Amino acid sequence: MRSDPDAPSGLSRRAYLKLAGASAATAGLAGCEAARQDPPDALAEPVIADTYGVGPAAARPESESVGFRYFAVDTGGEFVYDGERWRAQGFRGPFLDAGRIRGIADRVVRTTAELERAFRNLERGDTIRIASGVYRPSRWLTVDASDVTVIGESRRDTLIRPADGANVGGFHVGPNPQNRVENVLIEGVGFDGNERTMDDTVKRCHAFLVEHASQVTIRDCFATRTHPYHEHDSGGSGFTVRRQATDVSLVGNYTDDIGDRSIQVAGSAIRVAGNRLTNGFDRAISLDVRHPDGPKYYARNVGVVNNVGRDNSTGSIIGASQGAPQRPGAGNYAIVGNVAAGTHRRTVYLGIEEAVRNVAIVGNSGRQADFGEPRSGIYVSGNVSAFTVAGNTLADYSLHGIELEGTGSDFTVTGNTILSPRRDGIRAETDWGTITGNVVESPGRVGIEAAVGNAVVGNNAVRDAGGDGIHLGAAGDAVVATNRVAGSGRASRGTAEIRIDGSDCVVAGNVVSQNAAFGISEAGDADGNVFLGNRVRRGSAGGSASGPSGGSGAGGSGGSGDRDPPPESGESDRRAWDLRGPTSRLLGNSPAPDPVREIDVLESDGTATIRFDRPYARKPILDVQTETPADWTIDWRRDAAGNLVGADLAFTDRAGDPATPTAQVGVRRPE
Known part of the structure; x- marks a missing residue:
C-alpha cells in the first residue's frame, strides 16, 4: 500500500x-x-x-x-x-x-533489504505485507514475537528464494526456547529453496518451520526444491512442525518437487487440511519428525483431512515410520478424506514400535500407479491398538489392499472397498478385531485373510479371489458369518470359498457360489467348530453343489490335513464341503455334508465301501435303505488318528447269502 x-x-x-x-x-x-x-x-x-x-x-x-x-x-x-x-x-x-489493527500492514516490504529488516525488528502485534516479487534473503526469516501476521500477495506472486550459497531455509516461527511465541499467521507466500547452490553439509533447510510456538496458522503457501534435495530424514521439507509446537494449522498449502517430505509434524494438536502435495520424495504427510538432536518424535492429537497427494517417488502419502517414540502418548490420529494418486508406496502407513492408541483412518481414496516394490494400500504395524479403518477405497496396490500386523489389538475394518490388489484384499494379523461390511473384488490371492484369533468376519462381499475367498487362520476362536463369497480359486487349485483352519469357530449364514475346489473347507486338526445355516450353491463355472456320487471324501488322508488336489476339470471336480475336523457340529446347512447317496454293491460278495465327507470322532449314525429286503453289517474304517473316515458294508438276504440290493446310505453325526 x-x-x-x-x-x-x-x-x-x-x-x-x-x-x-x-x-x-x-x-x-x-x-x-x-x-x-x-x-x-x-x-x-x-x-x-x-x-x-x-x-x-x-x-x-x-x-x-x-x-x-x-x-x-x-x-x-x-x-x-x-x-x-x-x-x-x-x-x-x-x-x-x-x-x-491486525490485517493493516505495519510494514509493506518491497525489497530484500526491507524484508530482512522487517523480520529483524519484529515486534509483538506487527503485520508485515510482502509485495509481489522475488526476495533473496541470506538469513532465516524468524518470527520471535507473538500476535504477528505475515501476508504475501499470493503464493504465486510473492516468492522467497534464498541467496545463492546462503544455506538457509524460509520462515522459522519460534526459534528461541526461552521465548515461546503464539498467535502467528503466515499466508500467501511461496518458497523456492534454491537447493542447487547450497552446501551439502547444511541440513534441514525447511521452507516453513514451527518450533517453540502455539496457535500458528500457515495457509495458502507454496514450497519447492528445498535443501538438501532428495535426502531422507535430514533433507529440506516443505512444512515442519517440531515436537515443542502445539495448536498448529497447515491449511490449503501446496508443495511440488520437494526435497524430503512435503509436510512433517511432531507437535500436539495439529491440523493438516486441504493441502495439495505433488511430485514428492519421501512421505507427503509424515506424523513423525527426525530432529537435529537425532531422535525421531511422533505427533499427538492430529487431524489429517482432505489432502491430495500425488506421485511420491519413495514414500507413502500419509504415515509414521518404524521406531520407538521418544515420549509417551503418540497417537489420537484422525486421517480422513484424503486422496492418494500416482506413484507412491501406500495411502496410509503407521508402523510404531511402542504403544499407539486411538487411530481413525476413514474415507480415504488411494490408487497406486506402477510401483517397483510390493506395498499395501493401508498398512498398520507395530503396536497400534484401538484403531478403525473404515470407508476407504483402495485400488491396484502392489501387495495387499489393507494389511494389519504387529502386537496391537482391538481393531475395526469396516465398509472398505478393495479392488484388484496383487495379493490379499484384507490381511489381518492383529488380535481382537472385526472385519465387517467390506467389498473385495479380484484380489490376486485371498479375499480376506484373518490370520489370528478372536476375530469377527461378517457381512463382507468377496468376488473372484485368486485363492481362497475368506481364510480364517489357525488361531481360531472366531466368527465367520453372513458373508457373500463367489468365484474364488481362479488362480489356484485346491482352494475354498471359505477356509477354516482354526478351532472353536462359528461359521454361520454364509452364502457361497462355488467355483473353487471346495465350497467350505476345514482343517484336519480343527476342533469344536460349528457350521450353521450356510448355503453352498453352484457357481458360474458349473459343478455340483451336492458332492460327487459315491463319496470321495477326505478319510484316506490319514488325518494329516493335507488335501489332495482336485482333478483338472469337470462338474465332479468340486465338493460343497471339505470338513476334516472330527468334532465339528453341523446344523441346517445346504447341501448337508454326507448327503444320502446311492452306493455300489459288489455282485461277487455283496459288499460296498463308503468314505465319509468328513471324519468323525464318534461313530456316526448310518441310515441304510434298500429297495429289496436285506440285512447288513458294518466294519468301520479309521485314519491314523483313530477318527472314523468310512465303512465297509456287507449285505445278505434272508437265507444268509450275499445280496446285491440297490442301496442308499445317509451319514449323520450322533447327538
Whole structure:
C-alpha cells in the first residue's frame, strides 16, 4: 500500500485507513475505561489534509469544505461537514490504538533489504505485507514475537528464494526456547529453496518451520526444491512442525518437487487440511519428525483431512515410520478424506514400535500407479491398538489392499472397498478385531485373510479371489458369518470359498457360489467348530453343489490335513464341503455334508465301501435303505488318528447269502 502524496507529513494513507476502521470497530464501547485514555502523542494536535482531518474531538475546525471528514481519535467519532455544521457519522466509542489493527500492514516490504529488516525488528502485534516479487534473503526469516501476521500477495506472486550459497531455509516461527511465541499467521507466500547452490553439509533447510510456538496458522503457501534435495530424514521439507509446537494449522498449502517430505509434524494438536502435495520424495504427510538432536518424535492429537497427494517417488502419502517414540502418548490420529494418486508406496502407513492408541483412518481414496516394490494400500504395524479403518477405497496396490500386523489389538475394518490388489484384499494379523461390511473384488490371492484369533468376519462381499475367498487362520476362536463369497480359486487349485483352519469357530449364514475346489473347507486338526445355516450353491463355472456320487471324501488322508488336489476339470471336480475336523457340529446347512447317496454293491460278495465327507470322532449314525429286503453289517474304517473316515458294508438276504440290493446310505453325526 502506498502513502497518500496529498497527506501531510506524519499521516500516511495506512494511518488514514486504520483510523477509518477504528471508528467502526469500536461500536458499543463508549463509556468504558479505555474511553478515558489519552490519544497517542503523534495525534495530540489535529492533522488536516485536503479531504480529511485527524485529531482530538475538541480540536475539530469550526468549518470546512462540504464533504470534509474529521476523525476524532479520543472518542472514536467520525464527522462530515455539510456546509453548515458537522454531522456525526457511523459509531462513537473509546479511543482505539489503530496501530495494532491486525490485517493493516505495519510494514509493506518491497525489497530484500526491507524484508530482512522487517523480520529483524519484529515486534509483538506487527503485520508485515510482502509485495509481489522475488526476495533473496541470506538469513532465516524468524518470527520471535507473538500476535504477528505475515501476508504475501499470493503464493504465486510473492516468492522467497534464498541467496545463492546462503544455506538457509524460509520462515522459522519460534526459534528461541526461552521465548515461546503464539498467535502467528503466515499466508500467501511461496518458497523456492534454491537447493542447487547450497552446501551439502547444511541440513534441514525447511521452507516453513514451527518450533517453540502455539496457535500458528500457515495457509495458502507454496514450497519447492528445498535443501538438501532428495535426502531422507535430514533433507529440506516443505512444512515442519517440531515436537515443542502445539495448536498448529497447515491449511490449503501446496508443495511440488520437494526435497524430503512435503509436510512433517511432531507437535500436539495439529491440523493438516486441504493441502495439495505433488511430485514428492519421501512421505507427503509424515506424523513423525527426525530432529537435529537425532531422535525421531511422533505427533499427538492430529487431524489429517482432505489432502491430495500425488506421485511420491519413495514414500507413502500419509504415515509414521518404524521406531520407538521418544515420549509417551503418540497417537489420537484422525486421517480422513484424503486422496492418494500416482506413484507412491501406500495411502496410509503407521508402523510404531511402542504403544499407539486411538487411530481413525476413514474415507480415504488411494490408487497406486506402477510401483517397483510390493506395498499395501493401508498398512498398520507395530503396536497400534484401538484403531478403525473404515470407508476407504483402495485400488491396484502392489501387495495387499489393507494389511494389519504387529502386537496391537482391538481393531475395526469396516465398509472398505478393495479392488484388484496383487495379493490379499484384507490381511489381518492383529488380535481382537472385526472385519465387517467390506467389498473385495479380484484380489490376486485371498479375499480376506484373518490370520489370528478372536476375530469377527461378517457381512463382507468377496468376488473372484485368486485363492481362497475368506481364510480364517489357525488361531481360531472366531466368527465367520453372513458373508457373500463367489468365484474364488481362479488362480489356484485346491482352494475354498471359505477356509477354516482354526478351532472353536462359528461359521454361520454364509452364502457361497462355488467355483473353487471346495465350497467350505476345514482343517484336519480343527476342533469344536460349528457350521450353521450356510448355503453352498453352484457357481458360474458349473459343478455340483451336492458332492460327487459315491463319496470321495477326505478319510484316506490319514488325518494329516493335507488335501489332495482336485482333478483338472469337470462338474465332479468340486465338493460343497471339505470338513476334516472330527468334532465339528453341523446344523441346517445346504447341501448337508454326507448327503444320502446311492452306493455300489459288489455282485461277487455283496459288499460296498463308503468314505465319509468328513471324519468323525464318534461313530456316526448310518441310515441304510434298500429297495429289496436285506440285512447288513458294518466294519468301520479309521485314519491314523483313530477318527472314523468310512465303512465297509456287507449285505445278505434272508437265507444268509450275499445280496446285491440297490442301496442308499445317509451319514449323520450322533447327538
